[in-house]
Amino acid sequence: MPRRRLSSDGLKLFNMAIRPPPSRIQELLYCLFHSPYDDQLEEMTKGCEKASRQLYAFHTDPIKKEMITKYVDNSVFNVVYAVLSKDGEFTTKFNIKRNYRYFIDVMKNAFHNGDHNTAILLRQALNHHALKQLKLPLRKRDKILFQDMEKQYGSWRDSFTRHFKQVMNTTDFEIIPSMLVMQMHMQRFKRYSTIGRCKFEYAPGFIEGVIGMYGTHNITSVYDDAIPLYEEPPITSSSELILIAQGAK
DSSP: OOOOOOOHHHHHTTTOOOOOOOOHHHHHHHTTTOOHHHHHHHHHHHHHHHHHHHHHHHTTSHHHHTTHHHHHHHHHHHHHHHHTEETTEEOOHHHHHHHHHHHHHHHHHHHHHTBHHHHHHHHHHHTSHHHHTTTOOOOHHHHHHHHHHHHHHOOGGGTTHHHHHHHHTOOOTTSBOOHHHHHHHHHHHHHHHTSTTOOOSSOHHHHHHHHHHHHHHHTTSOOOSOOGGGSOOSOOOHHHHHHHHHTOO
């Protein structure tokens, strides 16, 4: 039996509509290799990458540049809200588990495709206490994925330093670094720079210059209307999300 689709709330975050049913010929061509779940997962992965590239392009806009930190915060809350919802309503624990696993699969694709912005963003959202308190069971492949990500990125405890240093020492502009991590370290080194005796590895201006290069690289992309992922989330309180998750049956 094909796996059921994610609720529409997740799709709306990336301006993605549910596609019409495939033609009979398309069904014959794809049924041996793809399920509807695989097709939707691929579409969502592309939508996430588009959102990541758009976030870097915002860095080249003097007005939107000042909103990037807010956009990142919004995206985490929006994903948590989407996991807890189905068609605009808060849903059951069964549907939350299904949504949670779907976003893990999106995160896996992003991780292997070099969209590190999406991978780390989703990691933060899926580790939000509102979801962690539910103790949703992880599949074996999920546990392996989280381990692989920590090996490559580091963790929140060390500010994802491994990922940051990899970005600062590469010229591969086909990958998409985590904006959350880049902003975190830029602010960190800004604070260090105010302490005369404190040595810091990277000047804040240099980090911002690297972000700018990724922004320039992605400004050539053509975007539609602003992606809802960065819009003000329906709920901006972690405490409220935690209470909503506790009420799931």
